[in-house]
Structures are given as structure tokens and as C-alpha cells.
Amino acid sequence: MTQPLKVDDQNFKGVVIEAKTPFLVDFWAPWCAPCRAIAPAVEELAGEYAGQVGFGKVNVDENPKVATEYGVRSIPTLLLFKDGKPVKQIVGLRPKAELKKHLDDVLTGKG
Amino acid sequence: MNETYQLIIIGGGPAGLSAGLYASRSKLDTLLIEKAGLGGQILNAEMVENYPGFPQGISGSELGALIAQQATKYGLPTAFAEVQGIEIKDEKIVITSEGQYRAKAVIIAAGSEHSKLGVPGEEEFLGRGVSYCAMCDGAFFRDQVIAVVGGGNVAINDALFLTRFATKVMVIHRRDQLRATKVLQDRAFANPKIEFVWDSVVNSITGDKQVREVKLRNVKTGKGSSVEVSGVFVAVGLRPNTDYLRNLLTLDEVGFIPVNGQMETEVPGIYAAGDIRAGSIRQVVSAAGDGATAAITAERFISSV
Numbered sequence: 370m371t372q373p374l375k376v377d378d379q380n381f382k383g384v385v386i387e388a389k390t391p392f393l394v395d396f397w398a399p400w401c402a403p404c405r406a407i408a409p410a411v412e413e414l415a416g417e418y419a420g421q422v423g424f425g426k427v428n429v430d431e432n433p434k435v436a437t438e439y440g441v442r443s444i445p446t447l448l449l450f451k452d453g454k455p456v457k458q459i460v461g462l463r464p465k466a467e468l469k470k471h472l473d474d475v476l477t478g479k480g
Numbered sequence: 481m482n483e484t485y486q487l488i489i490i491g492g493g494p495a496g497l498s499a500g501l502y503a504s505r506s507k508l509d510t511l512l513i514e515k516a517g518l519g520g521q522i523l524n525a526e527m528v529e530n531y532p533g534f535p536q537g538i539s540g541s542e543l544g545a546l547i548a549q550q551a552t553k554y555g556l557p558t559a560f561a562e563v564q565g566i567e568i569k570d571e572k573i574v575i576t577s578e579g580q581y582r583a584k585a586v587i588i589a590a591g592s593e594h595s596k597l598g599v600p601g602e603e604e605f606l607g608r609g610v611s612y613c614a615m616c617d618g619a620f621f622r623d624q625v626i627a628v629v630g631g632g633n634v635a636i637n638d639a640l641f642l643t644r645f646a647t648k649v650m651v652i653h654r655r656d657q658l659r660a661t662k663v664l665q666d667r668a669f670a671n672p673k674i675e676f677v678w679d680s681v682v683n684s685i686t687g688d689k690q691v692r693e694v695k696l697r698n699v700k701t702g703k704g705s706s707v708e709v710s711g712v713f714v715a716v717g718l719r720p721n722t723d724y725l726r727n728l729l730t731l732d733e734v735g736f737i738p739v740n741g742q743m744e745t746e747v748p749g750i751y752a753a754g755d756i757r758a759g760s761i762r763q764v765v766s767a768a769g770d771g772a773t774a775a776i777t778a779e780r781f782i783s784s785v
């Protein structure tokens with residue numbers, strides 16, 4: 370397992386928007402149980418896609434700005450960015466296989 | 481991947497984890513397969529006041545985590561994969577998104593999922609005002625007007641919880657009375673922030689970047705109306721996660737799995753436990769009991785073949 374980067378209101382632009390690879394951002398909060406439940410799958414994917422896709426986590430309690438900017442109103446929400454733009458929005462506790470498919474689609478230019 | 485176990489448990493909620501606890505303490509070579517995260521649906525409950533051993537009550541997320549911790553303490557291996565089918569050869573072959581696993585016996589404890597309304601806008605606004613988890617998303621609706629759809633325990637619990645954030649919570653229910661238990665009903669009727677819209681169903685959910693309006697239809701008069709809300713919390717019941725089992729087992733009309741008192745299904749070596757089985761009271765306490773029963777029945781079966 371690989372720990373996703375801590376992303377916040379300050380470093381969001383540099384880390385996510387300007388990333389050279391696609392970047393998956395996990396919007397979460399400590400009081401959200403499904404967020405904790407999805408975390409291990411995201412950490413596994415961070416290991417499996419190391420070098421191909423960047424991974425980060427935004428605590429929405431501490432960083433309301435990015436959450437609001439991207440209209441996140443439900444957590445967990447995973448936003449997958451490509452070339453600085455959100456191209457996929459995955460809401461709720463979803464199976465790892467489904468997350469993988471989204472990543473593969475974006476990597477192969479299908480999504 | 482083609483690994484063989486004595487027992488495979490499908491689902492890591494209270495039923496599957498309890499089965500795993502009993503199985504791993506019995507030293508059965510067991511694998512638990514979970515598609516999302518360990519803990520199951522109870523993770524979404526704000527407070528559990530009816531699970532024995534916690535006289536002060538316990539939050540659902542804590543209870544789920546504790547059950548998972550106890551179940552894995554005796555070395556229960558878990559795999560993150562979505563089960564897509566089961567085939568019966570000499571052994572049971574469990575087909576998943578990550579490959580196949582084999583076992584002598586299988587306990588199905590995949591629980592249920594929230595039903596959808598199935599109306600236009602529901603899918604489109606998911607995560608942008610439409611939610612199935614009040615606990616997770618309530619805080620995004622501070623000082624706003626929101627709707628809860630449903631009239632059972634989950635709906636009324638959600639409505640009560642959401643009054644902490646919202647200025648007004650409109651409960652939209654298709655009947656003229658609630659199904660929720662009396663205690664919850666009394667709390668809801670006494671809460672000045674909760675308003676009821678009776679005999680009404682949702683026709684559609686509309687908005688722009690986020691939800692703005694819910695269009696309703698009165699089931700008695702047929703009249704349409706609409707309410708302006710920025711969030712819609714859907715709590716209209718549960719459907720069992722059994723679609724991928726239709727070729728293997730006869731399900732009841734809703735899709736639940738019929739079992740006997742030992743949690744045996746019609747197929748030898750296949751058991752069902754928890755919310756997914758027909759006739760369950762769909763509580764943590766019954767799910768845990770079912771899981772334990774299924775593990776013990778499975779153990780007997782495994783040692784007899």
C-alpha cells in the first residue's frame with residue numbers, strides 16, 4: 370500500500386492541476402465512515418498505479434475551498450484529473466474494480 | 481489467481497465478519513471477500529442503541545470498525561474484490577473482479593444496498609445534492625432546505641440527524657403515516673424543523689450545477705407540485721445484493737435468499753447470513769448471529785466431505 374499525498378487548499382494547484390500524469394483526488398473527512406472504508410482500496414491502487422497516476426487526499430473539513438470549487442457535496446468523492454481538469458467523478462463507496470476501470474479508461478484515452 | 485480455501489465468505493459486514501471470527505477461531509482455512517471496505521452498512525448509522533453490550537450506545541462507524549478488528553485478530557485473510565458469480569463443480573468456484581477462488585463451502589453475507597428512486601435527475605445529481613448517506617453528507621447542507629424521501633426508520637433517523645445542519649427538512653412520504661418506530665416518530669413530530677409532505681412521490685429532481693428542485697406527485701389526487709431544496713436524501717428501503725446469484729439459487733420475489741434455521745440454502749455447502757437472507761429482521765444483532773450459525777454449519781459440512 371502507498372499513502373496518497375496530503376493535498377490542501379494551498380498546494381492543490383501545484384500538486385493536482387499541474388501534475389504531469391492523471392491525478393486522483395480522494396475527498397474525505399474523519400467523521401465519514403465510508404471514506405475510511407474506501408481508503409485501503411485507494412492506497413492499494415496508489416501502489417499499483419505508481420508512476421502512471423498520482424494520488425492525493427483532501428480533508429474537506431480543513432480545506433473547504435477546493436471542495437466547494439469542484440462542487441463536492443458528498444463524500445467520499447473521488448475526482449480524477451487529467452491535464453488539470455476533472456474528467457471523472459466517482460461518488461460513494463465503490464468497489465475497487467470499478468475504480469480501476471475508471472483509471473484504465475483515462476490512461477488508455479477512452480474516458 | 482486460482483487459490484483454494486476450505487471456506488469463502490462473501491461480504492465484510494457484521495454477518496460476514498462474525499462468520500469470519502468463528503471460522504478463523506475454528507482454524508478453518510478461510511478467505512473473506514469484500515468489494516468495498518470492512519464494516520458493512522452499519523458504518524452509515526449515526527448511533528446504534530440496540531446492539532447488546534453497549535448500554536450507552538455506540539456510533540455505527542465505531543461498531544463496524546470494532547467488529548472488523550475482532551474478526552481479523554485471529555488471522556482472517558481478506559481480499560478486496562467484487563464477487564460476480566458462483567459456479568459449482570467438485571468445489572465451489574467464486575468468480576470475482578480480481579480472479580477466481582475455490583472453496584469447499586461458501587457463506588454469502590453480501591447484505592443489501594439502498595434502493596434508488598429511479599427518477600430522472602437522480603443519477604445526474606448524485607454527489608451534487610442527491611445522497612444516500614445523511615451521516616456522510618449532512619454537513620454540506622448547512623443552513624439550507626433539504627428533502628428526505630421515505631418514511632421508515634432510516635428516513636426518519638436521517639431527517640432528525642439532518643436538522644442539525646439544515647434550516648428545514650421536508651420528509652416526502654408516499655403514504656399518510658410513517659413506518660418508523662414510535663420513538664422515532666415522536667421525536668420527528670416534535671421537531672419544529674421537520675415538515676411532512678404526505679401521500680407524495682418524487683417525479684423528478686432538477687437543478688443546474690446542483691439540485692434546485694424536486695417535482696412531486698400526490699398519489700391520491702394525482703396533482704403535481706414542487707419544492708425548492710438543495711439536497712435530496714433518499715431512504716426508500718433496501719434491495720439485496722443477489723443479482724449475480726440468480727443462476728445458482730432460487731430467490732424469493734424480492735431477491736432475498738431462502739435458508740433454514742442452520743442458514744443452509746438449497747445448495748449443499750452454500751449458506752446465507754445476515755440482511756441478505758429471507759426473513760431476516762435486518763439488524764446487526766441478527767446479522768452477527770446468522771454469521772456465527774452459518775460458520776458452524778459450514779464447519780460441520782467441511783469436516784464431513
Ligand SMILES: Cc1cc2nc3c(=O)[nH]c(=O)nc-3n(C[C@H](O)[C@H](O)[C@H](O)COP(=O)(O)OP(=O)(O)OC[C@H]3O[C@@H](n4cnc5c(N)ncnc54)[C@H](O)[C@@H]3O)c2cc1C
Nearest residue numbers: 491493494495515520521522525563591754755762763764
Ligand atoms: C443508516 C442505517 C442505520 C442503521 N441502524 C441500525 C441500528 O441502529 N441497529 C441495527 O441493529 N442495525 C441498523 N442498521 C442495519 C444494519 O446496518 C444491518 O442490518 C447490518 O449491517 C447487516 O449486516 P450484513 O453483514 O448482513 O450486511 P451489510 O452490512 O450490508 O454488509 C454486506 C457487505 O458485503 C459487501 N458486498 C456486497 N456485495 C458484494 C459482492 N458482490 N462482492 C463482495 N462484497 C460484496 C458490501 O460491500 C458490504 O460490506 C442500519 C442500517 C443503516 C443503513
